[in-house]
Amino acid sequence: MFEIQNYGSFILAILAFQLFPGAGTVTILNATARNGINAGMRTVFGTITGDFIYMLGAVLGLAAVLSAHPRMLAVAQWIGVFYLCWMGINFFRSKNFETPINNSQQVVNWKFFRQALAVSLTNPKAIMFFMAFFPLFLSKDSGPFILIILMLHVSVISFLYQTGLVLVGNVVALRLSKWKWSRLVISRLLGVVFIGFGVKLAINIK
Numbered sequence: 001m002f003e004i005q006n007y008g009s010f011i012l013a014i015l016a017f018q019l020f021p022g023a024g025t026v027t028i029l030n031a032t033a034r035n036g037i038n039a040g041m042r043t044v045f046g047t048i049t050g051d052f053i054y055m056l057g058a059v060l061g062l063a064a065v066l067s068a069h070p071r072m073l074a075v076a077q078w079i080g081v082f083y084l085c086w087m088g089i090n091f092f093r094s095k096n097f098e099t100p101i102n103n104s105q106q107v108v109n110w111k112f113f114r115q116a117l118a119v120s121l122t123n124p125k126a127i128m129f130f131m132a133f134f135p136l137f138l139s140k141d142s143g144p145f146i147l148i149i150l151m152l153h154v155s156v157i158s159f160l161y162q163t164g165l166v167l168v169g170n171v172v173a174l175r176l177s178k179w180k181w182s183r184l185v186i187s188r189l190l191g192v193v194f195i196g197f198g199v200k201l202a203i204n205i206k
Contacts, residue, residue: 004146010137014154018161023084023197024050025165027119030190031112032166033173040166043116048158050120055151058130083122084198087115091191 004010024047032040065072120126134150 004149005137007137010150010153011157013133014157015161018158023119023122023194024116025162026190026193026197027116028162028165029169031116032169035112036173037166037170039112040169041163042110042112044159044162044166046113046116046118047120047162048155049113050117051126051158052151052155053121054126055130055154058127058134059147059151064131078202079122081122081198081202083118084194087119088191088194088196088198091194092188 028040028043028047031043134147137150138146
């Protein structure tokens with residue numbers, strides 16, 4: 001279909017990629033738990049925008065540039081490490097423990113979009129992933145337009161899956177909000193998770 005080789009495998013690969021939890025998933029669930037569906041969806045748009053930038057970068061050959069200049073990749077990765085750890089520390093510093101997780105007056109701004117975009121862009125290896133991923137499903141007759149189709153598939157499936165995360169996360173947050181110390185516990189757990197992602201990225205930097 002669409003001149004894409006092994007179309008079924010391509011769809012399954014995208015789903016598998018989404019099901020593997022990462023910092024973006026945690027960011028989406030955190031925004032939803034704290035400020036509801038509106039904030040969660042803005043976070044979804046942030047992560048999808050970040051992925052799209054990396055897909056576009058892969059298609060335009062930025063992966064080749066980073067491969068030829070490994071120091072640039074290392075610098076970008078270390079920026080990601082510090083950003084993720086900084087976010088984790090902020091969760092540990094949070095003191096507003098008794099505020100319900102889901103605020104009925106949802107914050108309507110782009111703070112969540114910017115945060116999600118920054119988290120998504122802290123993983124420059126995504127360029128390498130998409131650069132290696134797309135050719136697996138191209139045939140010798142595939143033209144540039146097929147790359148756009150591949151990118152749209154990834155973006156649409158990501159949007160649907162992450163929207164589901166927001167809806168489910170909102171229901172869970174409403175239930176947990178009845179527990180007085182839920183925000184304290186969740187903030188501490190998120191702090192550990194983000195710092196853990198940062199440490200994991202640091203270990204893999206060469």
